Amino acid sequence: MPAGLSLQADGYRLAAVDAPTTPGTSGDLTLTVLGPDGEPATDFEVSHEQELHLIVVRTDGGEFRHVHPEVDPRGRWSIPWQWQSSGTYRVYADFVPHEAEASTTLSALVHVAGDFEPVPVEKTSRSTEAGGYLVTITGDLAAGRASTLTVSVTRGGQPVTTLEPYLGAYGHLVALRAGDLAYLHVHPHGQGPEAGETAGPEVVFEATAPTAGQYLLYLDFKVDGQVHTAAFVLDADGVYPPPSAEPGPVEPVTEDGPERTTDDAHGNEHDEGAGHDHDQ
Ligand SMILES: [Cu+2]
Incomplete structure (x- = not known):
């Protein structure tokens, strides 16, 4: 759960x-x-x-x-x-x-109370501007296993190497599952910073998505004494094990028909719960 x-x-x-x-x-x-x-x-x-x-x-x-x-x-x-x-x-x-x-x-x-206009969740959003900085996230969330996410901060096209320690790391990442806002624990990689140290432009995290589907991510980072928040949307595809994983038992090859139902014809109709697990 x-x-x-x-x-x-x-x-x-x-x-x-x-x-x-x-x-x-x-x-x-x-x-x-x-x-x-x-x-x-x-x-x-x-x-x-x-x-x-x-x-x-x-x-x-x-x-x-x-x-x-x-x-x-x-x-x-x-x-x-x-x-x-x-x-x-x-x-x-x-x-x-x-x-x-x-x-x-x-x-x-x-x-x-009051009028509320919900913002639709974007499909996938890997780059965002926050406080004059361009923040990009690379790596993919995967359902049921840990994966590495790397955020990178630039300003005016130049890498930012003056990220300051914030909450015991060079950034704090929160991930929530779109749809029910389940809370994922995300862990920064590597040693905690020493006082007075700065780093950048990259900060690495590890996260595990509980299921396939979309996730909302929020990165807090600190530069020049100011904390900024950058928001992203990632899609966990749920493909496990990944295609490049060591070979398991050989599955029989069938020649008739596609291996799973596709929804190409109807775009957004999904037949197995809320997970957007085969958007392509
Ligand atoms: Cu906190």
Whole structure:
């Protein structure tokens, strides 16, 4: 079961999620994480330099924020908050429980009143402009196995080699499955940066897509003390094992007909669930 689709997981439960209910209204985004004992839990392990990562995404993927709230003595996490636009948002709390090795991701929906124009998800989008930088992602997501994704940052056609450490790496990548916004854990490759070091233009990550289909990716990177967010769309094709993998048992060759049904004639009709697993 992919992460991030439930209020509760691993004995923890997200409660009392509160935020302004209209765009442009200043307030706080607050939430409480209840532990296995039913009491507010705050004793999390530091992961990517923070105890709790808050990811907020409009359900069409058109808005994304990644922030770090503060906890008060009663165990309530909060951060000053103002919505830019109406719509329904999924709020993820991502943390590593006390003495656990892996993170837990809980989520809740928050509604912001007003007119909402959903942004359609693009087919595949590997290049985007963010804060004056051109950011490109290479590599392919594959269903059910880890794959390497490399982002590259340029400005004015020149490689940017002054990426600053941000959250324990030279960039932080979040991947969500289009359709249900399931949350993928993405790991940076290589050693964490030393203080004062810079790097670039490439940053390498490893991610595993739970299924075929489209994924929304959001990269936070930092240059000159400023954090920028670049958004991408990738398609996990679900071909496994890849054609170049070591040979397995030889499959019988059949001469009649195509090996699978195609949908060329009708373009967007898919007959096996929500996965866009054979777009070509
Ligand atoms: Cu974070």
